[in-house]
Amino acid sequence: MNYENLFAQKIQEIKKANLFRTIPEITAGAEKYITIEGKKCLNLASNNYLGLSLNEKLKTESIKAINKYGCSSSASRIVTGNYSLYTILEEEIAKFKGYEKGLILGSGYVANLSIISAICDNKWIVFSDRLNHASIIDGIKLSGAKHVRYKHNDMDHLRYSLKKYDKDVKKLIVTDTVFSMDGDTANLIEIVKLAKDYQAIVMVDEAHATGIFGKGRGLVHELGMEKEIDINMGTFSKGLGSFGAYVCASKTIIEYLINKSRGFIFSTSLPPSVIGANLAAIELLKNNYSLGLKLINISEIVRKSLASLGFNTLNSSTQIIPVIIGDRKKLFMAKDFLIKKGVFAAAIRPPSVPINTERLRISLRADLTDDELNLIIQAFKELSQCL
Numbered sequence: 001m002n003y004e005n006l007f008a009q010k011i012q013e014i015k016k017a018n019l020f021r022t023i024p025e026i027t028a029g030a031e032k033y034i035t036i037e038g039k040k041c042l043n044l045a046s047n048n049y050l051g052l053s054l055n056e057k058l059k060t061e062s063i064k065a066i067n068k069y070g071c072s073s074s075a076s077r078i079v080t081g082n083y084s085l086y087t088i089l090e091e092e093i094a095k096f097k098g099y100e101k102g103l104i105l106g107s108g109y110v111a112n113l114s115i116i117s118a119i120c121d122n123k124w125i126v127f128s129d130r131l132n133h134a135s136i137i138d139g140i141k142l143s144g145a146k147h148v149r150y151k152h153n154d155m156d157h158l159r160y161s162l163k164k165y166d167k168d169v170k171k172l173i174v175t176d177t178v179f180s181m182d183g184d185t186a187n188l189i190e191i192v193k194l195a196k197d198y199q200a201i202v203m204v205d206e207a208h209a210t211g212i213f214g215k216g217r218g219l220v221h222e223l224g225m226e227k228e229i230d231i232n233m234g235t236f237s238k239g240l241g242s243f244g245a246y247v248c249a250s251k252t253i254i255e256y257l258i259n260k261s262r263g264f265i266f267s268t269s270l271p272p273s274v275i276g277a278n279l280a281a282i283e284l285l286k287n288n289y290s291l292g293l294k295l296i297n298i299s300e301i302v303r304k305s306l307a308s309l310g311f312n313t314l315n316s317s318t319q320i321i322p323v324i325i326g327d328r329k330k331l332f333m334a335k336d337f338l339i340k341k342g343v344f345a346a347a348i349r350p351p352s353v354p355i356n357t358e359r360l361r362i363s364l365r366a367d368l369t370d371d372e373l374n375l376i377i378q379a380f381k382e383l384s385q386c387l
Helices: 003-016 056-069 084-097 108-119 134-143 155-163 188-197 251-260 272-287 290-308 328-340 370-384
Strands: 033-036 039-043 101-105 124-129 146-150 170-176 201-205 231-235 245-249 320-324 346-348 359-363
Touching: 039 328, 039 370, 056 272, 084 101, 084 245, 084 272, 101 108, 101 251, 108 134, 108 170, 108 201, 108 231, 108 245, 108 251, 124 134, 124 155, 134 146, 134 170, 146 155, 155 188, 170 188, 188 201, 245 251, 290 320, 290 370, 328 346, 328 359, 328 370
Parallel strands: 124 146, 124 170, 170 201, 201 231
Antiparallel strands: 033 039, 101 245, 231 245, 320 359, 346 359
16 A cells, blocks of 8 residues: 555545645744734734733743753653752642642643543543533543533533433533633533532633633632632643643642643653743733733724624634634635735634634734724724625
């Protein structure tokens, strides 16, 4: 068999379906302005929601950690890849999120795979929102648990699904708190009620809520539900402007994860420079949580303007605003049109989103000026006249 031909054929199939992906030629993708296709554009595709990736405090603390500890931990933390800095960060993130104990992992994807596959096995049932991140889906697959997907944010369907199984069966309900492609939020209050009624534990992914809601602590904190959510996972790589992930829970659960989480046990720990930046980000947010409030206000302005132009933004209520196009050819025409106007928004296709919901995904930032907001609104006004 000619394997090169096999993969070449598969690539042609991907291209024919208008699903072919390439890595864009961008020199610094987290910055507010990027040059793409030779045009300087306002960056509405990055998850650098608070603009912290270039923050001087984060950079200074990252450099300090390099100078003191070097560039790599060189091992898993359960061997020799541990430093006092890591323990400090875990204590700080647990305190910041309102939990008994925390654990740092390599990335959001690794965290979800590691947590779910460590906690669940084939004797568990996992109830997962249909629009949860791919890492949650993959974590469930890896665990061997029965996977029950409930309709997006449909609490009646979740209740119906839970009712089908004996209360004594081990159950996990897992959900994003802010959904990364739709920009809406989970109904955590109702999820917790159902978890109590049907004896399930609850895990949330706060990747797109941390730094924004609840004085930077996330949606769980904003709703005052720290004592109600059993496992609170999130990342440092979006609103916090750095890299890596965390999980906060009871001391018992964290100790169990340290012993059973393969993504933690068998991975070299994050470099000290990242840990230093993460600590700086938490400290910064404690004193500057108004950044999140500012971002939500900016988002509301943009969302209302888009709605007035006739764009469908689904049920977005956060800094993530989808603009549904539906047709893949029109999607890329819209993306190219915006680039010419000096605005870059990501074009999102299946499998990242359901078929026929192809969209531009706008990720807003807290450091946008009034002139930049006007640029965004004007660009979409002109786009609305072309579609």
